[in-house]
Amino acid sequence: MQGGTVAVVGGSIAGCALASAAARAGADRVVVLERTRGRLADRGLGLCVHDGRAAELAATGALPEGIAAHRLTRRRWVVRDDSAAGPSGRLFWEQPFPFHSYHWGLLWRGLREATPASVLYRQGVVVSGVADAGERAEVRLADGTTEPFDLVVGADGYRSVVREAVCPESRPSYAGYVCWRGNFDARRLDALGDGDWPADAVTTVCFTGGSCVVYRIPGPDGPRVNWVLYALPPQAGRLPFDDPTSFPPGRVTEELTAHLGALLEREFPPYWAKVIGLTEPADTFVQPIYDLETARTTAGRLLLAGDAATVVRPHNTSGAAKALQDATAFEEAWRRSGTWAELLHAYQAARGAAGREMVALARRLGRGQVEQTPAWATMDHREVQSWWQALLGGASDIGGQALRR
Ligand SMILES: Cc1cc2nc3c(=O)[nH]c(=O)nc-3n(C[C@H](O)[C@H](O)[C@H](O)COP(=O)(O)OP(=O)(O)OC[C@H]3O[C@@H](n4cnc5c(N)ncnc54)[C@H](O)[C@@H]3O)c2cc1C
Structure with a gap:
């Protein structure tokens, strides 16, 4: 036509x-x-695109060449463990993560x-x-x-x-939980020492009632760290979640900021709490999750x-x-x-x-x-894998499916 x-x-x-x-x-x-x-x-802000999808989209011209992207290859799942693990927590699973991360802008x-x-x-x-x-x-x-x-x-x-x-x-439809999101100049990580964080790894910090993904993204002035923490908000239902950007950067309420601080203190391995803590309030915001x-x-x-x-x-x-x-x-x-x-x-x-x-x-x-997090801290490798397969429910991976033609 x-x-x-x-x-x-x-x-x-x-x-x-x-x-x-x-x-x-x-x-x-x-x-x-x-x-x-x-x-x-x-x-x-950061987002990721699966390598398989990116290749298809580059071939059709929908994803133009030359856009800055950061290569990720694996996703590491960690949980706080005060008994034996170091400040980065206990790594209880690592899976392939064939994605590239992007800066939205x-x-x-x-x-x-x-x-x-x-x-x-x-x-x-x-x-x-x-x-x-x-x-x-x-x-x-x-x-x-x-x-x-x-x-x-x-x-x-x-x-x-x-x-x-x-x-x-x-x-x-509101999912019943929110995410706190933030990003900062990756050079700030130098203040923490190396930690246990290879550049090609996404880390998922797991806790009862939520999880947080942290990864590097490209930025206009060099690499940045991007994170998204999902959890129930304080006093669920009372906050004005009528818009997906109810609390834009710099306007997160004291109650939501305090709740984030308490989660980091109580649930996070110390290294990862410090990583999130490197974010300026002006670069942190809260977003209700909808679908x-x-x-x-x-x-x-x-x-x-x-x-x-x-x-x-x-x-x-x-x-x-x-x-x-x-x-x-x-x-x-x-x-x-x-x-x-x-x-x-x-x-x-x-x-x-x-x-x-x-x-x-x-x-x-x-x-x-x-919403219904498992007992991550006590799961062995096989249990984590079958938990993940059950979530996928027959899908081959996250990140979307190949285009059907
Ligand atoms: C926390 C979070 C993390 C995410 N992470 C990822 C990820 O890792 N990977 C990924 O692929 N995706 C991710 N996404 C989703 C992704 O950002 C969007 O799905 C994608 O950007 C597509 O958005 P869009 O262009 O359809 O809509 P939008 O980006 O919402 O754009 C809509 C546009 O329409 C304009 N507009 C709206 N109403 C009007 C009007 N009445 N008149 C004129 N203009 C109007 C708006 O100003 C806006 O510019 C994430 C989303 C969230 C919330």
């Missing part, structure tokens, strides 16, 4: 990738509508720079609603104007306005991608890869289709089930690593 006009609502990871895909596939006009006015690249910048020049990227534009209007779709802007397009892509994340039109019955699945990813001339279509708990380490896979599936569906209806049908067929499978897997991972 050639030609046509496409609006992409949201200009983040999914938005840049879908806009590029539409332009490459042959759209006449592609417009990205992004509400943020400032630099999106400042949203610096650098990944976004790479995707944005790779967006074809023909794509019009408009910032400071808030979309207040969309409507399927038969042979076209309409975007309603917050300034009251309406713009028509042949297709509208919802890449507007967790609180998608496009999803409200495609799948109004889908609502994000969301949709019964459909298309309706009329509307289509959902990335977190707008599916929000997966972060334990699966798959959100960015999934957004880029959506872009690949979209481009392939476009190239194979002769009409808009065929394109939308092919995309739904390719991506509908994938999102739901990831949500289910990440729920199992969340149960095992936060």
Whole structure:
């Protein structure tokens, strides 16, 4: 299919990738509508992409070359053990971890720079609603104007306005726990001595009622350390968890900061408590964990991608890869289709089930690593492996599945 006009609502990871895909596939006009006015690249945090997914996405062009990435090969599981182990805790399991870590801002910048020049990227534009209007779709802007397009892509994340039109019955569901996240310049580690932490290793610190992953990421000014600690919040249910960024950097409440401090003191091996303690308050924030699945990813001339279509708990380490896979599936569906209806049908067929499978897997991972943690400290190697296999529930690994073609 050639030609046509496409609006992409949201200009983040999914938005840049879908806009590029539409332009490459042959759209006449592609417009990205992004509400943020400032630099999106400042949203610096870490994420990981499975090497298998990255290779597929590089081959399709969805993951541009040259974006800084840090190689990880293994994941080490540690638990506090005051009796025998040293300050780094007791290593009770090590498993392969074939991923590369990224800095969100650098990944976004790479995707944005790779967006074809023909794509019009408009910032400071808030979309207040969309409507399927038969042979076209309409975007309603917050300034009251309406713009028509042949297709509208919802890449507007967790609180998608496009999803409200495609799948109004889908609502994000709070997992019942939160994560504290932070990152800091890796040179600060020098103050602690070497510790027991090879650069290619992700460490998962395990405790009753939660876990924390720590790994290095690239950064604009050199390597950084990134961590995500999952646990129940204090006095669960009382905090205003109505938005995934309820407590942005620098605005974490005293209660949440004190709770983090108590967890580190009580549950963490001393070395890892000190590592987390190197984070500036301005670089720490708290995020409620949600997930969301949709019964459909298309309706009329509307289509959902990335977190707008599916929000997966972060334990699966798959959100960015999934957004880029959506872009690949979209481009392939476009190239194979002769009409808009065929394109939308092919995309739904390719991506509908994938999102739901990831949500289910990440729920199992969340149960095992936060909600119903096992007696990690007493598990032997075989027990840990069968616990992990039970969480995977038949999936070959975390990080998302290969694209089905
Ligand atoms: C704690 C945590 C850890 C994670 N770790 C990983 C990991 O290790 N690996 C991984 O792959 N993924 C990870 N993810 C997930 C990953 O970050 C996302 O899945 C991925 O970035 C895709 O996001 P997106 O582009 O779909 O949505 P978003 O990044 O939410 O972007 C949506 C965009 O739409 C814009 N927008 C929203 N509404 C409107 C509107 N009405 N009008 C105009 N613009 C609008 C927003 O400003 C925003 O720029 C993690 C997520 C969390 C929360």
